[in-house]
Amino acid sequence: MTRAVLLVEDDLDDVELTIEGFRRERFAREVVVARDGVEALEMLERSRARDGLPEMIVADLKMPRMGGLELLRRLKGDDRLKAIPVVILSSSCREEDESRALGAAGYLLKPMEMAGYREIVRTLNALLSTPASKKYNSA
Numbered sequence: 008m009t010r011a012v013l014l015v016e017d018d019l020d021d022v023e024l025t026i027e028g029f030r031r032e033r034f035a036r037e038v039v040v041a042r043d044g045v046e047a048l049e050m051l052e053r054s055r056a057r058d059g060l061p062e063m064i065v066a067d068l069k070m071p072r073m074g075g076l077e078l079l080r081r082l083k084g085d086d087r088l089k090a091i092p093v094v095i096l097s098s099s100c101r102e103e104d105e106s107r108a109l110g111a112a113g114y115l116l117k118p119m120e121m122a123g124y125r126e127i128v129r130t131l132n133a134l135l136s137t138p139a140s141k142k143y144n145s146a
Contacts, residue, residue, distance in 0.1 A: 010035075010036055010037060010062060011036060011037040011038070011039050011061045011062065012034075012036045012037070012038050012039070012061055012062060012063045012064070012065055012131070013039050013040075013041060013047060013050065013051070013061040013063070013064045013065070014026070014038050014039065014040050014041070014065050014066075015040075015041045015042075015043065015044060015046075015047045015064060015065070015066035015067060015070070015075065015078060016040065016041075016042070016066075016067045016070070016096075017042050017043050017067065017069075017070040017071060018067070021067070021117065022040055024121075025038075025065075025096070025124075026038050026040075027121070028118070028121055028123070028124025028127065028128070029124065029128060031121060031124065032124050032125050032127075032128035033128075034128045034131065034132070036062065036063075036135075039061065042070070042071075043070040043071050043072045043073055043074075044066070044070060044072065044073025044074060044075065044077055044078030044081070045072045045073045046072075047064070047066070047073075047078055048073075048078070048081060051088060055087065060088070060091060061091065062091075062092075062135055063091065063092045063093070063094065063112075063131065063134065063135060064078075064082070064091055064092070064093045064094070065093075065094045065096050065131070066078055066079070066093060066094070066095055066096065067095075067096060067097060068095060068097040068099070068102055068106075069097075075095050075097070075106075076095075076102060076105060076106065076109065078093075079093050079095070079106065079109045079110065079111055080109055083109060083110040089110070092112035092113075092134055092135075092137075093110070093111050093112055094111065094112055094113040094114070094115060094130075094131065094134065095111050095113070095114045095115070096115050096116075096117055096127070097114070097115075097116065097117060098116065098117045099116075100114075100116060102114075112134050113130060113131075113134055115127055115130060
């Protein structure tokens with residue numbers, strides 16, 4: 008999963024829109040998709056043994072089985088995974104404070120139209136180029 012971003016999203020329309028938005032804005036990362044937090048944790052466990060961890064996780068808040076906040080709690084509680092930057096991508100701004108308190112690297116609102124992905128890609132690229140991300144990637 009090297010040079011990949013793990014997108015954790017249960018809504019297939021949002022998955023397609025996000026991937027298309029990333030493509031149009033030339034986001035230079037492979038996007039791997041998990042349908043909820045449980046699947047994301049399973050994928051992370053497998054990828055750690057095979058081809059490495061993703062550079063970043065972008066997660067929705069509301070998902071079946073395990074949502075974004077619980078996923079964030081579990082990632083930050085795992086010494087092997089806590090350095091991975093996690094960005095919450097949601098249609099609601101209500102949980103922003105809690106997400107940041109739990110250690111989210113960012114909290115972005117889902118855009119209503121394709122042009123909104125320009126700012127999201129800028130933000131993700133900035134986060135990926137921060138010293139914390141570089142430290143994680145070299146570990």
